[in-house]
Amino acid sequence: MYQSFFVSLLSSSLIISSVVFSATSLAGNIAAATQPEPYCQWQVDNYAIEKPLCGLVGDPERGKLIVSDGSKGNCLACHRLPIDGIAAYGTIGPPLAGVGTRLTEGFIRLRVVDTRNISPMSIMPGFYRDPSLINRPRKDYKGKTFLTAQQVEDVIAYLVTLK
Ligand code: HEC
Structure with a gap:
């Protein structure tokens, strides 16, 4: 009897401490996400950026969400993408189906x-241009890139799967 009481006391305190722990680590993540991240320089060789930005590894599943999110990449405003259930997209840019076969990863990154x-006259936004070179940026974009380095790598990891 006593024993089971102590066991349940122990397990409920474990639950409480794990809830507290996950709440604090979540708060830590949110704080980290709102910090401006350091900008990583990139290098162009023969119309390509071969090295991943900041040496990061992209995730194709996250990339798929970013390309179809109007508040992030908003790629759908100009490109058709082979994603089920999307009826509205822009046609000002080429459709991106098969882009992983047509283009190399380094060229897609650039x-x-x-x-x-x-294309110097392109209307496509540069999603990771050096923020210090941007003349009169919108206030909320000061010092920031349109996508983070991780988001760019996620988008690329997704695009190279489009074969
Ligand atoms: C404002 C319109 C616009 C937006 C938004 C846009 N693009 Fe583009 N994109 C273009 C145009 C136009 C081209 C054709 C080449 C050029 O004019 O630079 C292009 C070309 C491309 C190409 C080369 C395709 C090929 O077959 O040669 C890729 C890859 C690409 N865009 C990816 C993206 C991704 C990924 C996003 C979102 C993160 C995006 N674009 C957002 C307009 C846009």
């Missing part, structure tokens, strides 16, 4: 990072 390196 397209997404700073497309004007390839």
